[in-house]
Amino acid sequence: MDYRSSDSAAGADTAMSVHIPGPRAEERLPDTVTSAVKIVIVGGFGVGKTTMVGSVSEIRPLTTEETMTQAGIGVDDNYGSETKTATTVAMDFGRIGITEELVLYLFGTPGQERFWFLWNGLFEGALGAVVLVDTRRLEVSFDVIGRLEERGVPFVIANNTFPDGPSYPTEELRTALDLDPLVPIVECDVRRRASSREVLLTLMRFLHEMALHHA
Structure with a gap:
């Protein structure tokens, strides 16, 4: 006759009682949200992409950082970031609400x-x-810029200011990067949430202007 042992029954009861936690209250998408937009944060190695996503995200950011090893020497350019001990190997992910109806999903790309x-x-x-x-x-x-232009992805330039970084006038920087005159350039400090948020708002205003122009 088939029967369940007490051990198996207990195991089943235990399995049924396991609580799988859902998202934290602050991470749940507000009921007022009606639109979501995907934005990518790109740039070379060590320019601050992970820091920007982390500083501005309203949810706990997802990162795929791995400890840097000797194997990266001669392969990854870490000029100006010699103290960097970890690097993104897949992506960073975060979310920020711009209005009660609109949220941005942020995807930070690996720089190497x-x-x-x-x-x-x-x-x-x-x-x-x-x-x-x-x-x-x-x-x-x-x-980086060339790849965005090839794919037709609109973008803004965010000059992440480093203490030992040279300062250039906006138009000189535009010329050096060979940018279209309409592409916005803004200075920022990605460690500061307000500064990173202003960069994203600049991008959204730019996208809105483009949409009106092509309407």
């Missing part, structure tokens, strides 16, 4: 060239992008 194959998937469905630049090494931004 060897992980650029992931970018195509992260760019898919993105309405716009923030390109973080470091004036100490503007050349790492050239390929």
Whole structure:
């Protein structure tokens, strides 16, 4: 005759009583939200993408950082970020509400060239992008900008100010990056939430202006 042992029955009861926690109250999407937009945060290695997502996200950000090892020497360019001990290997993810009805989903891309194959998937469905630049090494931004232009993704330039970074007039920076005259350039400190939020608002205003122009 088939029967359940007391051990198996107890195990079943235990399994049934396991509580799987849902999202924390502050992480639940507000009922007022009617629109969500995907935004990508891009830039070279060590320009502040993970910091920006972390500083501005209203939910606990998802990161895919791994400890940097000796294997990266000669492969990853860490100029200007010699104290950096971890690096993004897939993406960073966060969320911020712009209005009661609109939220932005933020996807930070890995900066090392060897992980650029992931970018195509992260760019898919993105309405716009923030390109973080470091004036100490503007050349790492050239390929980033080129990829966005090839895919037709609108973007703004956010100059993340470092203490030892040279300061350039806006138009000089525009010329150095070979930008269209309409592309906004804004200075920021990605460690500060208000500064990072203003960058995102600048992007949303730019996207709104483009939509009106093409209407």
